[in-house]
Amino acid sequence: MKFTILTLFPEIVKAYFEASVMKKAVAAGIIEYELVNIRDYAHDRHHKCDDEVFGGGAGMLMKPEPLDRALEAAGSPAQRTVYVTPSGRLFNQKMAEEFASGGNLIIVCGRYEGIDQRIIDTRITDEVSIGDYVLSSGEVAAMVLVDAVYRLKPGVISGESLEEESFASGLLEYPQYTRPAVYDTMRVPDVLTSGNHAQIARWRLKASVAKTLAYRPELLSKDNLPGEVDSLLREVIDEGGWHEPGTSDPGRTDQK
Numbered sequence: 001m002k003f004t005i006l007t008l009f010p011e012i013v014k015a016y017f018e019a020s021v022m023k024k025a026v027a028a029g030i031i032e033y034e035l036v037n038i039r040d041y042a043h044d045r046h047h048k049c050d051d052e053v054f055g056g057g058a059g060m061l062m063k064p065e066p067l068d069r070a071l072e073a074a075g076s077p078a079q080r081t082v083y084v085t086p087s088g089r090l091f092n093q094k095m096a097e098e099f100a101s102g103g104n105l106i107i108v109c110g111r112y113e114g115i116d117q118r119i120i121d122t123r124i125t126d127e128v129s130i131g132d133y134v135l136s137s138g139e140v141a142a143m144v145l146v147d148a149v150y151r152l153k154p155g156v157i158s159g160e161s162l163e164e165e166s167f168a169s170g171l172l173e174y175p176q177y178t179r180p181a182v183y184d185t186m187r188v189p190d191v192l193t194s195g196n197h198a199q200i201a202r203w204r205l206k207a208s209v210a211k212t213l214a215y216r217p218e219l220l221s222k223d224n225l226p227g228e229v230d231s232l233l234r235e236v237i238d239e240g241g242w243h244e245p246g247t248s249d250p251g252r253t254d255q256k
């Protein structure tokens with residue numbers, strides 16, 4: 001799968017593709033990428049890419065001509081072309097899965113107040129926002145989108161890891177612990193060191209339910225949840241719910 005990123009600041013995005021898990025996926029040929037500097041398609045003497053907004057108002061907009069030429073060269077709109085913008089459709093795991101199972105992606109990063117609507121009308125297939133907050137530009141949002149998508153491609157991450165994580169089951173992921181079993185007087189819950197796999201699975205599901213109830217209660221009304229969720233939810237509520245970070249923890253042996 002190839003990601004073509006159109007940006008005025010390719011250097012922001014470059015480091016992301018050249019490190020860690022992404023670097024390995026590129027070396028393995030699972031992922032290809034191309035960073036296109038939109039400014040290379042601005043043909044005037046000053047390589048101008050922005051201009052004032054018709055109708056007035058603060059801020060500048062990205063001009064249509066350089067973007068249009070850069071997108072034409074990249075293969076848009078025949079190829080799926082995403083514009084990352086706070087006024088787009090809210091990104092989620094389901095969209096990440098859909099992008100991952102589709103073809104190559106072109107991603108446009110906006111700067112300033114955004115891009116000319118005529119480019120959206122003619123070249124953009126998807127407008128995507130990564131959340132209800134405003135970023136200074138699209139590069140970070142583009143990296144969020146790419147990251148959520150590429151890790152779902154076969155061979156990047158183990159299938160088991162993908163199945164266990166938050167959202168795969170419709171619930172937030174349960175707490176996890178590694179050695180030492182007692183750290184600074186805090187004990188790992190006994191059940192996790194018991195070797196009883198049925199009890200461990202139950203503890204994890206219950207902890208997932210408790211955490212989801214505390215942080216994302218709206219997720220509990222979905223109808224794709226594991227069958228035991230209802231009864232575990234009742235237990236969680238009876239027992240007082242989730243312990244927030246920094247408050248008393250059932251694994252602790254003291255009250256520090």
Ligand code: 6GU
Pocket residue numbers: 083084085086128129130131132133134135136137138141142
């Ligand atoms: Cl995709 N871009 C920008 N600039 N800000 C955002 C966003 C995208 N998603 C949420 N905030």
